[in-house]
Amino acid sequence: MTSRWASFRAGLEEFCAGPYRRTFARARREEDDLFRMVVLAEALGVPDPAAYYTAELLPALYQDFHAWHRRMGMDRSPLEHVGCC
Template identity: 90%
Template sequence: MTSSWASFRAGLEEFYAGPYRRTFARARREEDDLFRMIILAEALGVPDPAAYYTAELMPFLYEDFHAWHRRMGMDRSPLEHIGCC
């Protein structure tokens, strides 16, 4: 009985969310890009009053930095201390 409800729920979820999966992925990527820009604002030269609190998040952003700056239209890394290209 439980597995039939679980499969019914999965079917409904696929029916309602399936057509919008690409839209949800794009919205999430845009939110991640904005978050990354806010974290890297101080390194990019934009004064950031919360730089002290966001500095500890920078190591988590380095692995995706190359894909981010390419999506933002920058051919080369805008930061001297990150040579990803």
């Protein structure tokens, strides 16, 4: 009986969220891009009063940096110290 409810729940969730999956993915990507911009603001030349606190987040963002700057329309890396291209 439990497996039937679990499969019913999974089907209902797919029915409700399925059509909006692309919209959810786009919204998450835009939020991630905004977060990345806030963290990299000081390195990009924008004065950031919270740069001391966001500096420790930079290593976590470097792995996706190339995809981010390509998505933002920059052919080359805008940072001198990050040579991903």
